Amino acid sequence: MAAPIALSLIVPAYEEAERLPATLRHAAEALPRLAATSEIIVVDDGSRDATTTIAERFPSPVPLRVIRFAVNRGKGAAVAAGVVAARHPYVAFTDADCPYDLERLRAMLATLAAGEADIAIGARELAESEVNRGYGLLRLISGRALSLLTALALGLPFRDSQCGLKLFRAEAARRLFAVRTIDGFGFDFEILTAALQQGYVVRRFPVRLTHDDDSRIRVVRDSLRMARDLWRVRRNMRAGIYAETVADGPERACPLCGGDACSPVAAAHGYRMVRCRGCGLWYLNPPPSQTTLAHLYDSSYFASPAAHAAGYGDYAAAAADARATFRRRLALVNGHVGSGRLLDVGAGYGYLVEAATARFPERWIVERSTAAAARAPQDVRVVTGTWEQVTVPDCYFDVVSMQDCIEHFLDPLAALAKARAALRPGGALLVVTPNVASRLARLQGRRWVSLKFPEHVVLFSPTTLRRALEHSGFRIETAVAAGQYARLDFLASRVASGYPRLGAALARVVRGLGGNACRFYAPSGSIAVVAVPS
Numbered sequence: 240m241a242a243p244i245a246l247s248l249i250v251p252a253y254e255e256a257e258r259l260p261a262t263l264r265h266a267a268e269a270l271p272r273l274a275a276t277s278e279i280i281v282v283d284d285g286s287r288d289a290t291t292t293i294a295e296r297f298p299s300p301v302p303l304r305v306i307r308f309a310v311n312r313g314k315g316a317a318v319a320a321g322v323v324a325a326r327h328p329y330v331a332f333t334d335a336d337c338p339y340d341l342e343r344l345r346a347m348l349a350t351l352a353a354g355e356a357d358i359a360i361g362a363r364e365l366a367e368s369e370v371n372r373g374y375g376l377l378r379l380i381s382g383r384a385l386s387l388l389t390a391l392a393l394g395l396p397f398r399d400s401q402c403g404l405k406l407f408r409a410e411a412a413r414r415l416f417a418v419r420t421i422d423g424f425g426f427d428f429e430i431l432t433a434a435l436q437q438g439y440v441v442r443r444f445p446v447r448l449t450h451d452d453d454s455r456i457r458v459v460r461d462s463l464r465m466a467r468d469l470w471r472v473r474r475n476m477r478a479g480i481y482a483e484t485v486a487d488g489p490e491r492a493c494p495l496c497g498g499d500a501c502s503p504v505a506a507a508h509g510y511r512m513v514r515c516r517g518c519g520l521w522y523l524n525p526p527p528s529q530t531t532l533a534h535l536y537d538s539s540y541f542a543s544p545a546a547h548a549a550g551y552g553d554y555a556a557a558a559a560d561a562r563a564t565f566r567r568r569l570a571l572v573n574g575h576v577g578s579g580r581l582l583d584v585g586a587g588y589g590y591l592v593e594a595a596t597a598r599f600p601e602r603w604i605v606e607r608s609t610a611a612a613a614r615a616p617q618d619v620r621v622v623t624g625t626w627e628q629v630t631v632p633d634c635y636f637d638v639v640s641m642q643d644c645i646e647h648f649l650d651p652l653a654a655l656a657k658a659r660a661a662l663r664p665g666g667a668l669l670v671v672t673p674n675v676a677s678r679l680a681r682l683q684g685r686r687w688v689s690l691k692f693p694e695h696v697v698l699f700s701p702t703t704l705r706r707a708l709e710h711s712g713f714r715i716e717t718a719v720a721a722g723q724y725a726r727l728d729f730l731a732s733r734v735a736s737g738y739p740r741l742g743a744a745l746a747r748v749v750r751g752l753g754g755n756a757c758r759f760y761a762p763s764g765s766i767a768v769v770a771v772p773s
Protein backbone atom coordinates (compact mmCIF):
# COMPACT_ATOMS: atom_id res chain seq x y z
CA MET A 240 0.00 0.00 0.00
CA ALA A 241 1.43 3.34 -1.04
CA ALA A 242 1.81 6.17 1.47
CA PRO A 243 -1.36 8.22 1.92
CA ILE A 244 -1.48 11.22 -0.37
CA ALA A 245 -1.15 14.76 0.97
CA LEU A 246 -2.03 17.56 -1.42
CA SER A 247 -1.83 21.35 -1.42
CA LEU A 248 -4.23 23.11 -3.79
CA ILE A 249 -3.34 26.64 -4.82
CA VAL A 250 -6.11 28.95 -6.00
CA PRO A 251 -4.79 32.21 -7.46
CA ALA A 252 -7.62 34.74 -7.36
CA TYR A 253 -7.93 38.23 -8.75
CA GLU A 254 -11.24 40.03 -8.24
CA GLU A 255 -13.05 36.73 -7.81
CA ALA A 256 -15.46 37.64 -5.01
CA GLU A 257 -18.37 36.34 -7.08
CA ARG A 258 -17.02 33.09 -8.40
CA LEU A 259 -14.70 32.11 -5.53
CA PRO A 260 -17.36 30.61 -3.17
CA ALA A 261 -18.39 27.99 -5.75
CA THR A 262 -14.75 27.13 -6.39
CA LEU A 263 -14.00 26.75 -2.69
CA ARG A 264 -17.12 24.61 -2.15
CA HIS A 265 -16.06 22.34 -4.99
CA ALA A 266 -12.46 22.11 -3.67
CA ALA A 267 -13.54 21.48 -0.07
CA GLU A 268 -15.79 18.68 -1.29
CA ALA A 269 -13.34 17.10 -3.75
CA LEU A 270 -10.08 17.25 -1.78
CA PRO A 271 -10.98 14.85 1.07
CA ARG A 272 -11.90 12.24 -1.55
CA LEU A 273 -8.60 12.72 -3.40
CA ALA A 274 -6.09 12.88 -0.56
CA ALA A 275 -5.73 11.70 3.02
CA THR A 276 -4.51 15.17 4.01
CA SER A 277 -4.99 18.37 2.10
CA GLU A 278 -4.98 22.15 2.28
CA ILE A 279 -6.25 25.03 0.19
CA ILE A 280 -4.09 28.09 -0.36
CA VAL A 281 -5.96 31.06 -1.80
CA VAL A 282 -3.60 33.72 -3.15
CA ASP A 283 -5.43 37.02 -3.52
CA ASP A 284 -3.48 38.77 -6.23
CA GLY A 285 -4.14 42.32 -5.09
CA SER A 286 -7.92 42.33 -5.60
CA ARG A 287 -9.85 45.48 -4.74
CA ASP A 288 -13.05 43.52 -4.15
CA ALA A 289 -13.97 41.21 -1.25
CA THR A 290 -11.92 38.22 -2.48
CA THR A 291 -9.79 37.99 0.68
CA THR A 292 -12.73 38.41 3.07
CA ILE A 293 -14.74 35.77 1.26
CA ALA A 294 -11.83 33.33 1.33
CA GLU A 295 -11.10 34.00 4.99
CA ARG A 296 -14.73 33.56 6.05
CA PHE A 297 -15.34 30.46 3.98
CA PRO A 298 -16.35 27.64 6.38
CA SER A 299 -13.87 25.14 5.00
CA PRO A 300 -13.66 21.59 6.33
CA VAL A 301 -10.17 21.51 4.75
CA PRO A 302 -7.42 23.72 6.23
CA LEU A 303 -7.49 26.96 4.25
CA ARG A 304 -4.95 29.76 4.21
CA VAL A 305 -5.09 33.10 2.43
CA ILE A 306 -2.05 34.95 1.12
CA ARG A 307 -2.77 38.50 0.04
CA PHE A 308 -0.71 40.68 -2.31
CA ALA A 309 -1.00 44.42 -1.71
CA VAL A 310 -0.89 45.00 -5.47
CA ASN A 311 -1.86 42.94 -8.50
CA ARG A 312 1.22 41.04 -9.72
CA GLY A 313 -0.10 38.37 -12.05
CA LYS A 314 -1.12 34.73 -11.98
CA GLY A 315 2.49 33.49 -12.19
CA ALA A 316 3.52 35.45 -9.11
CA ALA A 317 0.39 34.31 -7.25
CA VAL A 318 0.93 30.61 -7.98
CA ALA A 319 4.62 30.97 -7.06
CA ALA A 320 3.69 32.39 -3.65
CA GLY A 321 1.39 29.42 -3.16
CA VAL A 322 4.18 26.98 -4.08
CA VAL A 323 6.46 28.55 -1.46
CA ALA A 324 3.72 28.29 1.17
CA ALA A 325 2.59 24.73 0.30
CA ARG A 326 3.23 22.15 3.02
CA HIS A 327 2.40 18.88 1.27
CA PRO A 328 4.45 16.68 -1.11
CA TYR A 329 2.01 17.25 -4.00
CA VAL A 330 1.04 20.69 -5.20
CA ALA A 331 -1.75 21.49 -7.66
CA PHE A 332 -3.11 24.75 -8.89
CA THR A 333 -6.42 25.59 -10.50
CA ASP A 334 -8.24 28.70 -11.64
CA ALA A 335 -10.36 30.64 -9.17
CA ASP A 336 -13.35 30.55 -11.45
CA CYS A 337 -12.67 26.80 -11.42
CA PRO A 338 -14.11 25.51 -14.64
CA TYR A 339 -12.08 22.34 -14.04
CA ASP A 340 -13.50 19.28 -12.33
CA LEU A 341 -10.95 18.56 -9.58
CA GLU A 342 -11.95 14.88 -9.61
CA ARG A 343 -9.61 14.68 -12.63
CA LEU A 344 -6.68 15.13 -10.24
CA ARG A 345 -7.23 11.50 -9.14
CA ALA A 346 -5.52 9.95 -12.17
CA MET A 347 -2.82 12.63 -12.07
CA LEU A 348 -2.04 11.91 -8.41
CA ALA A 349 -1.91 8.16 -9.04
CA THR A 350 0.63 8.65 -11.83
CA LEU A 351 2.86 10.92 -9.76
CA ALA A 352 2.56 8.70 -6.68
CA ALA A 353 3.61 5.71 -8.80
CA GLY A 354 6.73 7.65 -9.81
CA GLU A 355 5.76 7.66 -13.47
CA ALA A 356 5.91 11.43 -13.85
CA ASP A 357 6.94 14.56 -11.94
CA ILE A 358 4.33 16.87 -13.39
CA ALA A 359 0.80 16.23 -14.65
CA ILE A 360 -0.87 18.84 -16.81
CA GLY A 361 -4.44 19.13 -18.02
CA ALA A 362 -4.77 18.98 -21.80
CA ARG A 363 -8.01 20.27 -23.27
CA GLU A 364 -7.15 18.94 -26.73
CA LEU A 365 -7.19 15.28 -25.68
CA ALA A 366 -10.16 13.37 -27.09
CA GLU A 367 -11.18 12.22 -23.59
CA SER A 368 -11.38 15.82 -22.33
CA GLU A 369 -14.89 17.15 -21.80
CA VAL A 370 -14.73 20.75 -22.87
CA ASN A 371 -16.97 23.20 -24.56
CA ARG A 372 -15.21 23.41 -27.89
CA GLY A 373 -17.42 26.19 -29.10
CA TYR A 374 -15.57 29.17 -27.72
CA GLY A 375 -15.03 32.10 -30.01
CA LEU A 376 -13.15 31.89 -33.25
CA LEU A 377 -10.59 34.49 -32.14
CA ARG A 378 -9.82 32.55 -28.96
CA LEU A 379 -9.53 29.38 -30.94
CA ILE A 380 -7.09 30.94 -33.39
CA SER A 381 -4.98 32.59 -30.70
CA GLY A 382 -4.89 29.30 -28.76
CA ARG A 383 -3.69 27.45 -31.84
CA ALA A 384 -1.17 30.18 -32.61
CA LEU A 385 0.23 29.99 -29.08
CA SER A 386 0.64 26.24 -29.22
CA LEU A 387 2.42 26.56 -32.55
CA LEU A 388 4.67 29.33 -31.24
CA THR A 389 5.57 27.52 -28.02
CA ALA A 390 6.44 24.48 -30.13
CA LEU A 391 8.60 26.48 -32.55
CA ALA A 392 10.25 28.88 -30.13
CA LEU A 393 10.60 26.71 -27.06
CA GLY A 394 10.32 23.18 -28.39
CA LEU A 395 7.32 22.46 -26.15
CA PRO A 396 5.49 19.32 -27.24
CA PHE A 397 2.32 20.35 -25.35
CA ARG A 398 -0.55 21.83 -27.32
CA ASP A 399 -2.23 23.23 -24.24
CA SER A 400 0.46 24.86 -22.11
CA GLN A 401 -2.10 27.26 -20.60
CA CYS A 402 -4.55 24.75 -19.10
CA GLY A 403 -5.53 25.87 -15.60
CA LEU A 404 -5.16 22.49 -13.93
CA LYS A 405 -1.64 21.28 -13.17
CA LEU A 406 -0.13 19.01 -10.53
CA PHE A 407 3.52 18.84 -9.42
CA ARG A 408 5.68 16.90 -7.06
CA ALA A 409 6.27 19.71 -4.54
CA GLU A 410 10.05 19.47 -4.79
CA ALA A 411 9.86 19.84 -8.60
CA ALA A 412 7.47 22.78 -8.25
CA ARG A 413 9.82 24.56 -5.88
CA ARG A 414 12.80 24.09 -8.20
CA LEU A 415 10.86 25.23 -11.26
CA PHE A 416 9.15 28.23 -9.71
CA ALA A 417 12.56 29.30 -8.35
CA VAL A 418 13.70 30.03 -11.92
CA ARG A 419 10.49 31.76 -12.97
CA THR A 420 10.92 35.25 -14.42
CA ILE A 421 7.36 35.87 -15.64
CA ASP A 422 4.63 37.13 -13.34
CA GLY A 423 1.76 37.00 -15.80
CA PHE A 424 -0.01 34.28 -17.81
CA GLY A 425 3.19 33.36 -19.69
CA PHE A 426 4.49 31.63 -16.53
CA ASP A 427 2.73 28.43 -17.69
CA PHE A 428 4.96 27.90 -20.70
CA GLU A 429 7.97 29.18 -18.79
CA ILE A 430 7.53 26.52 -16.09
CA LEU A 431 7.03 23.79 -18.71
CA THR A 432 10.14 24.96 -20.59
CA ALA A 433 12.16 24.85 -17.37
CA ALA A 434 10.72 21.39 -16.59
CA LEU A 435 11.95 19.99 -19.90
CA GLN A 436 15.34 21.72 -19.50
CA GLN A 437 15.74 20.06 -16.12
CA GLY A 438 14.70 16.64 -17.32
CA TYR A 439 11.40 16.34 -15.46
CA VAL A 440 8.80 13.95 -16.85
CA VAL A 441 5.58 15.76 -17.82
CA ARG A 442 2.40 13.80 -18.62
CA ARG A 443 -0.82 15.13 -20.14
CA PHE A 444 -4.26 14.26 -18.75
CA PRO A 445 -7.79 14.82 -19.97
CA VAL A 446 -9.84 17.42 -18.11
CA ARG A 447 -13.50 18.25 -17.69
CA LEU A 448 -14.68 21.83 -17.83
CA THR A 449 -17.69 22.31 -15.60
CA HIS A 450 -18.83 25.50 -17.33
CA ASP A 451 -17.62 28.03 -19.84
CA ASP A 452 -13.99 28.98 -19.78
CA ASP A 453 -12.90 32.34 -18.42
CA SER A 454 -14.15 35.06 -20.69
CA ARG A 455 -11.92 37.76 -19.24
CA ILE A 456 -8.96 37.14 -21.48
CA ARG A 457 -8.57 39.98 -23.95
CA VAL A 458 -7.26 38.50 -27.13
CA VAL A 459 -5.21 41.31 -28.65
CA ARG A 460 -3.61 42.74 -25.52
CA ASP A 461 -2.97 39.32 -24.04
CA SER A 462 -1.54 38.02 -27.32
CA LEU A 463 0.98 40.85 -27.35
CA ARG A 464 1.98 40.07 -23.78
CA MET A 465 2.28 36.40 -24.60
CA ALA A 466 4.55 37.24 -27.54
CA ARG A 467 6.76 39.33 -25.29
CA ASP A 468 6.88 36.60 -22.64
CA LEU A 469 7.61 33.99 -25.27
CA TRP A 470 10.58 36.00 -26.48
CA ARG A 471 11.89 36.40 -22.96
CA VAL A 472 11.56 32.70 -22.16
CA ARG A 473 13.35 31.78 -25.37
CA ARG A 474 16.20 34.16 -24.56
CA ASN A 475 16.46 32.80 -21.02
CA MET A 476 16.40 29.24 -22.29
CA ARG A 477 19.26 29.96 -24.67
CA ALA A 478 21.20 31.65 -21.87
CA GLY A 479 20.91 28.44 -19.86
CA ILE A 480 18.92 30.08 -17.09
CA TYR A 481 16.50 27.17 -16.74
CA ALA A 482 19.09 24.41 -16.86
CA GLU A 483 19.66 22.28 -13.83
CA THR A 484 22.35 23.62 -11.52
CA VAL A 485 25.36 21.65 -10.32
CA ALA A 486 25.41 23.73 -7.15
CA ASP A 487 25.66 21.50 -4.16
CA GLY A 488 23.66 23.38 -1.54
CA PRO A 489 19.91 23.97 -1.24
CA GLU A 490 18.26 27.18 -2.43
CA ARG A 491 18.81 30.01 -0.04
CA ALA A 492 17.25 33.27 1.06
CA CYS A 493 18.76 36.63 0.10
CA PRO A 494 21.92 37.20 2.18
CA LEU A 495 21.11 40.92 2.39
CA CYS A 496 17.38 41.22 3.19
CA GLY A 497 16.40 37.61 3.93
CA GLY A 498 13.70 37.61 1.24
CA ASP A 499 13.09 34.38 -0.63
CA ALA A 500 11.58 35.74 -3.86
CA CYS A 501 14.13 36.05 -6.63
CA SER A 502 14.43 35.73 -10.39
CA PRO A 503 17.36 34.45 -12.40
CA VAL A 504 19.50 36.93 -14.34
CA ALA A 505 22.28 34.75 -15.73
CA ALA A 506 23.66 31.25 -15.58
CA ALA A 507 26.84 29.44 -16.56
CA HIS A 508 28.95 26.45 -15.56
CA GLY A 509 25.95 24.95 -13.75
CA TYR A 510 25.41 27.98 -11.51
CA ARG A 511 22.64 30.53 -11.52
CA MET A 512 22.84 34.22 -10.55
CA VAL A 513 19.53 35.54 -9.25
CA ARG A 514 18.24 38.98 -8.38
CA CYS A 515 16.41 39.40 -5.07
CA ARG A 516 12.93 40.77 -5.73
CA GLY A 517 12.99 42.43 -2.33
CA CYS A 518 16.25 44.39 -2.26
CA GLY A 519 17.79 43.90 -5.71
CA LEU A 520 20.95 42.07 -4.56
CA TRP A 521 22.38 39.60 -7.07
CA TYR A 522 23.53 36.29 -5.56
CA LEU A 523 24.27 32.74 -6.61
CA ASN A 524 21.34 30.51 -5.79
CA PRO A 525 21.87 27.74 -4.89
CA PRO A 526 25.30 28.78 -3.62
CA PRO A 527 28.49 26.76 -4.16
CA SER A 528 29.49 24.67 -1.15
CA GLN A 529 32.45 25.48 1.10
CA THR A 530 34.23 22.48 -0.44
CA THR A 531 33.78 23.89 -3.94
CA LEU A 532 35.02 27.30 -2.80
CA ALA A 533 38.06 25.84 -1.00
CA HIS A 534 38.95 23.93 -4.15
CA LEU A 535 38.51 27.09 -6.22
CA TYR A 536 40.96 29.11 -4.13
CA ASP A 537 43.75 26.55 -3.99
CA SER A 538 47.29 27.50 -4.99
CA SER A 539 46.53 27.68 -8.72
CA TYR A 540 43.96 30.50 -8.33
CA PHE A 541 46.37 33.34 -9.07
CA ALA A 542 48.17 31.65 -11.98
CA SER A 543 45.54 29.61 -13.71
CA PRO A 544 45.71 28.53 -17.32
CA ALA A 545 41.94 28.91 -17.52
CA ALA A 546 42.42 32.64 -17.09
CA HIS A 547 38.91 33.82 -17.75
CA ALA A 548 37.13 30.86 -16.16
CA ALA A 549 38.64 31.38 -12.71
CA GLY A 550 41.37 33.47 -11.20
CA TYR A 551 43.92 35.48 -13.12
CA GLY A 552 46.03 34.48 -16.13
CA ASP A 553 49.31 35.71 -14.78
CA TYR A 554 48.65 37.99 -11.87
CA ALA A 555 52.33 38.74 -11.24
CA ALA A 556 52.91 40.09 -14.76
CA ALA A 557 50.39 42.84 -14.12
CA ALA A 558 52.04 43.78 -10.81
CA ALA A 559 53.05 47.28 -11.81
CA ASP A 560 49.53 48.05 -13.05
CA ALA A 561 48.02 46.59 -9.91
CA ARG A 562 50.22 48.74 -7.66
CA ALA A 563 49.29 51.85 -9.64
CA THR A 564 45.61 50.92 -9.43
CA PHE A 565 45.77 50.39 -5.66
CA ARG A 566 47.73 53.63 -5.14
CA ARG A 567 44.96 55.48 -6.92
CA ARG A 568 42.23 53.72 -4.92
CA LEU A 569 44.03 54.34 -1.62
CA ALA A 570 44.03 58.04 -2.41
CA LEU A 571 40.27 57.89 -1.78
CA VAL A 572 40.78 57.29 1.96
CA ASN A 573 43.36 60.06 2.33
CA GLY A 574 40.67 62.61 2.98
CA HIS A 575 39.46 60.53 5.93
CA VAL A 576 42.43 58.62 7.32
CA GLY A 577 45.73 59.25 5.63
CA SER A 578 48.06 56.99 7.58
CA GLY A 579 48.49 54.51 10.41
CA ARG A 580 47.63 50.81 10.49
CA LEU A 581 46.31 49.18 7.38
CA LEU A 582 44.63 45.80 6.94
CA ASP A 583 44.01 44.43 3.45
CA VAL A 584 41.49 41.58 3.31
CA GLY A 585 41.83 39.17 0.38
CA ALA A 586 45.24 40.64 -0.41
CA GLY A 587 46.41 38.31 -3.18
CA TYR A 588 50.14 38.93 -3.70
CA GLY A 589 50.08 41.95 -1.40
CA TYR A 590 50.32 44.68 -4.04
CA LEU A 591 48.02 47.02 -2.16
CA VAL A 592 50.13 46.95 1.00
CA GLU A 593 53.23 47.50 -1.17
CA ALA A 594 51.59 50.57 -2.66
CA ALA A 595 50.71 51.74 0.86
CA THR A 596 54.22 51.51 2.33
CA ALA A 597 54.90 55.24 2.51
CA ARG A 598 51.76 56.21 4.42
CA PHE A 599 51.06 53.13 6.50
CA PRO A 600 54.00 52.01 8.65
CA GLU A 601 52.06 49.00 9.99
CA ARG A 602 50.51 46.79 7.34
CA TRP A 603 48.60 43.51 7.67
CA ILE A 604 47.13 41.20 5.09
CA VAL A 605 44.57 38.41 5.29
CA GLU A 606 44.73 35.92 2.43
CA ARG A 607 43.28 32.42 2.16
CA SER A 608 45.77 31.22 -0.47
CA THR A 609 49.02 30.36 1.34
CA ALA A 610 50.89 30.38 -1.98
CA ALA A 611 49.79 33.95 -2.68
CA ALA A 612 50.37 35.12 0.89
CA ALA A 613 53.93 33.73 0.76
CA ARG A 614 54.77 36.41 -1.84
CA ALA A 615 53.78 39.30 0.42
CA PRO A 616 56.54 41.78 1.39
CA GLN A 617 58.74 40.79 4.36
CA ASP A 618 57.70 43.61 6.68
CA VAL A 619 53.98 42.82 6.45
CA ARG A 620 52.00 40.87 9.05
CA VAL A 621 50.48 37.93 7.15
CA VAL A 622 47.38 36.14 8.42
CA THR A 623 46.44 33.13 6.30
CA GLY A 624 42.93 31.73 6.24
CA THR A 625 39.47 32.86 5.28
CA TRP A 626 38.28 36.22 6.61
CA GLU A 627 35.40 34.42 8.32
CA GLN A 628 37.83 32.25 10.32
CA VAL A 629 40.92 34.33 11.06
CA THR A 630 41.45 36.41 14.18
CA VAL A 631 42.64 40.00 13.94
CA PRO A 632 42.71 42.62 16.73
CA ASP A 633 39.50 44.55 17.43
CA CYS A 634 39.33 48.36 17.28
CA TYR A 635 42.87 48.44 15.91
CA PHE A 636 43.14 49.48 12.27
CA ASP A 637 42.98 52.92 10.74
CA VAL A 638 42.03 51.52 7.35
CA VAL A 639 40.51 48.18 6.37
CA SER A 640 40.65 47.53 2.63
CA MET A 641 38.53 45.01 0.72
CA GLN A 642 39.52 45.13 -2.94
CA ASP A 643 37.47 42.95 -5.30
CA CYS A 644 36.80 40.84 -2.26
CA ILE A 645 33.32 41.30 -0.80
CA GLU A 646 31.70 39.69 -3.86
CA HIS A 647 33.36 36.41 -2.84
CA PHE A 648 31.59 36.11 0.54
CA LEU A 649 28.54 33.89 1.00
CA ASP A 650 27.66 36.10 3.97
CA PRO A 651 28.76 39.63 3.04
CA LEU A 652 27.03 41.18 6.07
CA ALA A 653 29.15 39.08 8.44
CA ALA A 654 32.29 39.99 6.48
CA LEU A 655 31.48 43.71 6.75
CA ALA A 656 30.60 43.41 10.43
CA LYS A 657 34.00 41.83 11.03
CA ALA A 658 35.69 44.70 9.18
CA ARG A 659 33.70 47.13 11.34
CA ALA A 660 34.96 45.39 14.48
CA ALA A 661 38.59 45.57 13.32
CA LEU A 662 38.45 49.34 12.73
CA ARG A 663 39.39 51.81 15.43
CA PRO A 664 36.90 54.62 16.06
CA GLY A 665 37.44 57.19 13.32
CA GLY A 666 38.91 54.60 10.96
CA ALA A 667 37.73 54.00 7.41
CA LEU A 668 36.76 51.06 5.24
CA LEU A 669 37.68 51.05 1.55
CA VAL A 670 35.57 48.67 -0.54
CA VAL A 671 35.90 48.11 -4.27
CA THR A 672 33.48 45.67 -5.87
CA PRO A 673 31.78 45.10 -9.24
CA ASN A 674 28.70 47.25 -9.80
CA VAL A 675 25.72 45.53 -11.46
CA ALA A 676 24.30 48.96 -12.31
CA SER A 677 27.49 50.15 -14.06
CA ARG A 678 27.49 51.08 -17.72
CA LEU A 679 29.87 48.22 -18.46
CA ALA A 680 27.57 45.71 -16.78
CA ARG A 681 24.56 46.96 -18.72
CA LEU A 682 26.52 47.01 -21.98
CA GLN A 683 27.91 43.50 -21.62
CA GLY A 684 24.72 41.97 -20.20
CA ARG A 685 25.17 38.34 -19.35
CA ARG A 686 28.71 38.47 -20.84
CA TRP A 687 29.78 40.97 -18.20
CA VAL A 688 33.32 40.11 -17.07
CA SER A 689 32.33 40.30 -13.42
CA LEU A 690 29.80 37.49 -13.81
CA LYS A 691 32.34 34.89 -12.72
CA PHE A 692 30.71 31.60 -11.89
CA PRO A 693 30.95 30.44 -9.17
CA GLU A 694 33.57 32.65 -7.49
CA HIS A 695 31.48 35.82 -7.40
CA VAL A 696 28.71 34.69 -5.09
CA VAL A 697 27.16 38.14 -4.53
CA LEU A 698 27.14 41.23 -6.73
CA PHE A 699 26.16 44.70 -5.56
CA SER A 700 24.73 47.91 -6.97
CA PRO A 701 25.31 51.26 -5.26
CA THR A 702 21.90 50.77 -3.58
CA THR A 703 22.49 47.26 -2.26
CA LEU A 704 26.06 48.08 -1.19
CA ARG A 705 24.77 51.07 0.78
CA ARG A 706 22.17 48.88 2.47
CA ALA A 707 24.80 46.23 3.33
CA LEU A 708 27.17 48.84 4.76
CA GLU A 709 24.49 50.61 6.78
CA HIS A 710 23.26 47.30 8.13
CA SER A 711 26.83 46.52 9.23
CA GLY A 712 27.25 49.80 11.12
CA PHE A 713 28.85 52.02 8.46
CA ARG A 714 28.06 55.34 6.91
CA ILE A 715 29.18 56.03 3.34
CA GLU A 716 31.51 59.01 2.94
CA THR A 717 32.56 58.63 -0.69
CA ALA A 718 31.23 56.50 -3.55
CA VAL A 719 32.77 56.72 -7.02
CA ALA A 720 33.13 54.58 -10.12
CA ALA A 721 36.32 52.56 -9.87
CA GLY A 722 38.68 51.64 -12.66
CA GLN A 723 42.02 49.99 -13.06
CA TYR A 724 45.27 50.55 -14.91
CA ALA A 725 45.59 48.15 -17.77
CA ARG A 726 47.40 47.54 -21.01
CA LEU A 727 45.89 46.89 -24.36
CA ASP A 728 46.68 43.18 -24.34
CA PHE A 729 44.98 42.73 -20.96
CA LEU A 730 41.88 44.44 -22.27
CA ALA A 731 41.92 42.15 -25.31
CA SER A 732 41.98 39.13 -22.98
CA ARG A 733 39.01 40.57 -21.04
CA VAL A 734 37.08 41.05 -24.27
CA ALA A 735 37.95 37.48 -25.24
CA SER A 736 36.28 36.16 -22.08
CA GLY A 737 32.91 37.39 -23.35
CA TYR A 738 33.46 37.46 -27.10
CA PRO A 739 36.15 34.91 -28.07
CA ARG A 740 36.38 35.79 -31.78
CA LEU A 741 36.38 39.54 -31.28
CA GLY A 742 38.94 39.14 -28.48
CA ALA A 743 41.27 37.05 -30.65
CA ALA A 744 41.07 39.59 -33.46
CA LEU A 745 41.72 42.41 -31.01
CA ALA A 746 44.73 40.56 -29.56
CA ARG A 747 46.26 40.34 -33.06
CA VAL A 748 45.77 44.06 -33.59
CA VAL A 749 47.25 44.85 -30.18
CA ARG A 750 50.33 42.71 -30.87
CA GLY A 751 50.74 44.52 -34.16
CA LEU A 752 50.65 47.86 -32.36
CA GLY A 753 53.55 46.86 -30.15
CA GLY A 754 51.29 45.29 -27.59
CA ASN A 755 51.59 46.09 -23.95
CA ALA A 756 53.70 49.23 -24.06
CA CYS A 757 51.15 51.81 -23.05
CA ARG A 758 49.21 51.79 -19.84
CA PHE A 759 45.99 53.64 -19.25
CA TYR A 760 43.24 53.91 -16.68
CA ALA A 761 40.09 52.15 -17.80
CA PRO A 762 36.68 51.91 -16.16
CA SER A 763 36.18 48.39 -14.88
CA GLY A 764 32.47 48.50 -14.06
CA SER A 765 33.25 48.61 -10.35
CA ILE A 766 32.35 50.95 -7.53
CA ALA A 767 34.72 52.25 -4.86
CA VAL A 768 33.30 53.26 -1.50
CA VAL A 769 34.86 54.79 1.59
CA ALA A 770 32.73 54.14 4.66
CA VAL A 771 33.22 55.04 8.29
CA PRO A 772 31.70 53.52 11.44
CA SER A 773 28.36 55.22 12.05
Ligand SMILES: [Zn+2]
Nearest residue numbers: 493496515518
Ligand atom coordinates in the same frame (compact mmCIF):
# COMPACT_ATOMS: atom_id res chain seq x y z
ZN1 LIG B 1 17.22 40.78 -0.84
